[in-house]
Amino acid sequence: MATYNKRGYKPKNKVEKEQNIEADSTTAEVFNTLDETASKTEEFVQKNQKYIFVIIGLVAVIVLGSLGYKEFIAKPKQISAMNDMFQAQKYFDQAVTGVEKDSLYNLALKGGEGKFGMLDIIEEYSGTPSANLASYYAGTAYLRLKDYKKAVEHLENFKSDDEILGPIAKGNIGDAFVQLNQPEEALGYYEQALEMRNNEYTTPMYLFKAGAIALDLGEADKALAYFERIKADYPNATEASKVDVFVGKAQVLANK
Known part of the structure; x- marks a missing residue:
C-alpha cells in the first residue's frame, strides 16, 4: 500500500532519512532521464527538420489530393456519366415493359439517337458507380438476348x-x-x-x-x-x- 508524507514532514530517524534520500535520488534520476530524452528529441528534430517537413508536406498533399480528386474529378465524372446513361436506361426500361424487346435491349447496349449505350458507359466512365451499374444493365440485356456468356461476363463485373x-x-x-x-x-x-x-x-x-x-x-x-x-x-x-x-x-x- 502506498504511503504519502505530508508537506513539511521531517524524518524522525535514520531509516526514514535514508528512505527520503533514496526517493529524492530516484526522482532526480527520472527527471534527468526525461531531460535527456527531451534534449535528444530536440536535437533529432533540429538535424532532420528538413526531412520532417517534407514528410508532413507529402501527407498533406496526399490528403488534399484525395479530397480534390473526389470533389473536382470523380464527382463531375459521375454526374457526366449519369447524364450520358439516361437514354440507355430509358431503352432498357422500355424493353422490360414493352414490345420489340430485342431491338430495345440492343439500343440499351449500343446506344441510339446519338446517345451512349451501356457498353459506352462502361468504357468511357470506368471506375464510376454509373459504369458499375451499366455492367448490371448490360449483363441483364445480354441475358434477355440469349447471349449467356456475355451476360455472365458483365454481371460478374457488377458489385x-x-x-x-x-x-x-x-x-x-x-x-x-x-x-x-x-x-x-x-x-x-x-x-x-x-x-x-x-x-x-x-x-x-x-x-x-x-x-x-x-x-x-x-x-x-x-x-x-x-x-x-x-x-x-x-x-x-x-x-x-x-x-x-x-x-x-x-x-x-x-x-x-
Missing part, C-alpha cells in the same frame, strides 16, 4: 450490396449458367444469391431455384432443406404456393 439488386445480379448469373447447361455453376450462384440478403422477394425465389437445380443434380437432401425453408420462413411468398410438390419429389428421392 453491389443493395438489398434487391445484389442478389438478382447473382441470380441472373445462375440463370445464364442454367441456359449454358452448367447446373453446378448455376447452383453455386443461386446459393450466393439466397445468402446475400434475407428478404421476402429474392430469398424465397433463389431458395426455390437452388432447390430445383439441386434436385436435378440428385442432391435430394439439399433440395429438401431449401424447399422446407421456404415453407417455414416464407409462407406468403409466391414460391410457397407450389413448393409442396417439390418437397414430395425431394422426399421420395432422398428415401431411395
Whole structure:
C-alpha cells in the first residue's frame, strides 16, 4: 500500500532519512532521464527538420489530393456519366415493359439517337458507380438476348450490396449458367444469391431455384432443406404456393 508524507514532514530517524534520500535520488534520476530524452528529441528534430517537413508536406498533399480528386474529378465524372446513361436506361426500361424487346435491349447496349449505350458507359466512365451499374444493365440485356456468356461476363463485373439488386445480379448469373447447361455453376450462384440478403422477394425465389437445380443434380437432401425453408420462413411468398410438390419429389428421392 502506498504511503504519502505530508508537506513539511521531517524524518524522525535514520531509516526514514535514508528512505527520503533514496526517493529524492530516484526522482532526480527520472527527471534527468526525461531531460535527456527531451534534449535528444530536440536535437533529432533540429538535424532532420528538413526531412520532417517534407514528410508532413507529402501527407498533406496526399490528403488534399484525395479530397480534390473526389470533389473536382470523380464527382463531375459521375454526374457526366449519369447524364450520358439516361437514354440507355430509358431503352432498357422500355424493353422490360414493352414490345420489340430485342431491338430495345440492343439500343440499351449500343446506344441510339446519338446517345451512349451501356457498353459506352462502361468504357468511357470506368471506375464510376454509373459504369458499375451499366455492367448490371448490360449483363441483364445480354441475358434477355440469349447471349449467356456475355451476360455472365458483365454481371460478374457488377458489385453491389443493395438489398434487391445484389442478389438478382447473382441470380441472373445462375440463370445464364442454367441456359449454358452448367447446373453446378448455376447452383453455386443461386446459393450466393439466397445468402446475400434475407428478404421476402429474392430469398424465397433463389431458395426455390437452388432447390430445383439441386434436385436435378440428385442432391435430394439439399433440395429438401431449401424447399422446407421456404415453407417455414416464407409462407406468403409466391414460391410457397407450389413448393409442396417439390418437397414430395425431394422426399421420395432422398428415401431411395
